[in-house]
Amino acid sequence: MQYFSTNERSPVVDFRTAVLKGQPDDKGLYFPVEIPKLSPEFLRSFREMANDEIALTVMRPYVGDAVSEADLAAICRETVDIPFPLVRVTDRIYSLELFHGPTLAFKDVGARFMSRCLRQFATEQEKKTLVIVATSGDTGGAVAAGFYGVENVEVAILFPKGRISRVQQLQLTTLGNNITAFEIEGAFDDCQRIAKDLLADEKLSEAAFVTSANSINVGRWLPQQFYYFFACKQFSADETPVISVPSGNFGNICAGLVAAASGLKVKRFIAACNANASVTDFLDTGKFIPHPAIPTLSNAMDVGDPSNFPRFKELFQDNIGQMREGVHSASVSDDVTAETIRDVYRKTGYMLDPHGAVAFRVLEDHLASRPDEAGIFLETAHPVKFDSVENILNKKIDLPAGLSGLFEKPGSALTLPPETKSVRAAILARL
Numbered sequence: 438m439q440y441f442s443t444n445e446r447s448p449v450v451d452f453r454t455a456v457l458k459g460q461p462d463d464k465g466l467y468f469p470v471e472i473p474k475l476s477p478e479f480l481r482s483f484r485e486m487a488n489d490e491i492a493l494t495v496m497r498p499y500v501g502d503a504v505s506e507a508d509l510a511a512i513c514r515e516t517v518d519i520p521f522p523l524v525r526v527t528d529r530i531y532s533l534e535l536f537h538g539p540t541l542a543f544k545d546v547g548a549r550f551m552s553r554c555l556r557q558f559a560t561e562q563e564k565k566t567l568v569i570v571a572t573s574g575d576t577g578g579a580v581a582a583g584f585y586g587v588e589n590v591e592v593a594i595l596f597p598k599g600r601i602s603r604v605q606q607l608q609l610t611t612l613g614n615n616i617t618a619f620e621i622e623g624a625f626d627d628c629q630r631i632a633k634d635l636l637a638d639e640k641l642s643e644a645a646f647v648t649s650a651n652s653i654n655v656g657r658w659l660p661q662q663f664y665y666f667f668a669c670k671q672f673s674a675d676e677t678p679v680i681s682v683p684s685g686n687f688g689n690i691c692a693g694l695v696a697a698a699s700g701l702k703v704k705r706f707i708a709a710c711n712a713n714a715s716v717t718d719f720l721d722t723g724k725f726i727p728h729p730a731i732p733t734l735s736n737a738m739d740v741g742d743p744s745n746f747p748r749f750k751e752l753f754q755d756n757i758g759q760m761r762e763g764v765h766s767a768s769v770s771d772d773v774t775a776e777t778i779r780d781v782y783r784k785t786g787y788m789l790d791p792h793g794a795v796a797f798r799v800l801e802d803h804l805a806s807r808p809d810e811a812g813i814f815l816e817t818a819h820p821v822k823f824d825s826v827e828n829i830l831n832k833k834i835d836l837p838a839g840l841s842g843l844f845e846k847p848g849s850a851l852t853l854p855p856e857t858k859s860v861r862a863a864i865l866a867r868l
């Protein structure tokens with residue numbers, strides 16, 4: 438498969454280059470030159486297939502000969518080696534739980550797939566690979582866990598001091614080995630600025646092959662298609678579900694749209710947003726007006742200028758009529774999010790996290806006037822990751838079994854001022 442840049446000013450590249458570079462030089466996004474069609478036989482029979490077989494079939498055309506068949510099969514096996522249960526919450530609403538991975542959020546799948554691809558590509562290179570990521574919480578943990586112990590790869594994670602949750606911080610700082618956490622005395626924007634500087638830094642580039650593992654990388658983006666196959670696999674074969682996706686940068690929902698374009702039957706997608714509603718407003722008015730992020734309870738969706746918006750437009754050939762037909766969108770306030778977490782827990786015993794709650798709320802409202810439809814929302818993180826849920830439910834939430842050791846481990850991070858040169862010196866010392 439070849440990938441073009443949505444800005445159309447950079448050359449077409451193969452999967453390997455797209456993963457290694459992350460972003461084309463023209464600052465567009467890589468997009469497959471064509472979306473492959475799945476065979477009718479696969480679409481009839483995937484419900485009986487194992488998850489790793491589905492993953493391999495879906496990713497094969499995107500990877501091409503950048504990774505051998507046997508290696509890709511192993512990468513897929515390791516990537517989806519976690520449960521993805523579909524849980525009934527109400528009569529017509531089901532939760533696809535995507536929080537059973539090592540960092541309790543759905544970003545684990547993309548990070549695992551991409552890190553394993555990079556491991557392959559890194560061993561083919563002479564220099565060490567240096568992965569630099571700025572995180573506002575969930576991405577850092579998923580990337581750290583994905584690259585942990587990977588040979589020939591050093592990972593530097595920049596997080597804003599005091600701005601991420603306790604569980605998120607422990608997940609970044611307790612791994613050690615080839616993972617270094619930098620606690621930056623500033624905001625997420627400072628972390629992002631420093632990461633950008635470092636990615637373009639000549640001294641670092643002399644010492645290592647420098648890359649970013651951010652969410653626009655096709656190695657992270659495309660494997661997110663798996664969720665939609667796993668959802669439909671466990672749903673009734675006689676019915677086509679509406680699927681509601683809690684959306685921030687719109688990577689996840691765009692992956693779902695790709696799965697649908699290659700043949701998966703989904704009745705409609707819902708882009709469920711918090712107060713950061715630039716795409717919701719765009720679908721209403723036809724005008725896209727990005728804005729600075731507004732902080733909310735569902736903080737992983739606090740994005741005022743969604744990075745995958747160019748892919749969203751590309752998927753519909755920039756035709757707003759088609760976008761409105763394929764995707765319903767609505768925005769949910771923090772008050773309603775909290776009320777939804779409380780109500781659903783009281784009525785059903787099911788505990789939502791703030792991101793899943795936004796998706797549940799929009800889905801339930803949407804289905805209210807459509808008595809013949811049923812739907813699935815993506816529950817993208819475990820409620821224990823967000824201190825707010827304990828406060829909303831006034832109840833202590835336990836870490837899932839197997840993770841309870843997290844609180845006993847000592848975390849370690851290098852605390853630095855928000856300056857590129859200090860972080861650069863600390864990284865160079867580790868290479």
Ligand SMILES: *Cc1c(COP(=O)(O)O)cnc(C)c1O
Binds near residue numbers: 818
């Ligand atoms: C990143 C994230 C989202 C948003 O996904 P996008 O692909 O950025 O739209 C939703 N929920 C959780 C828990 C996340 O970490």
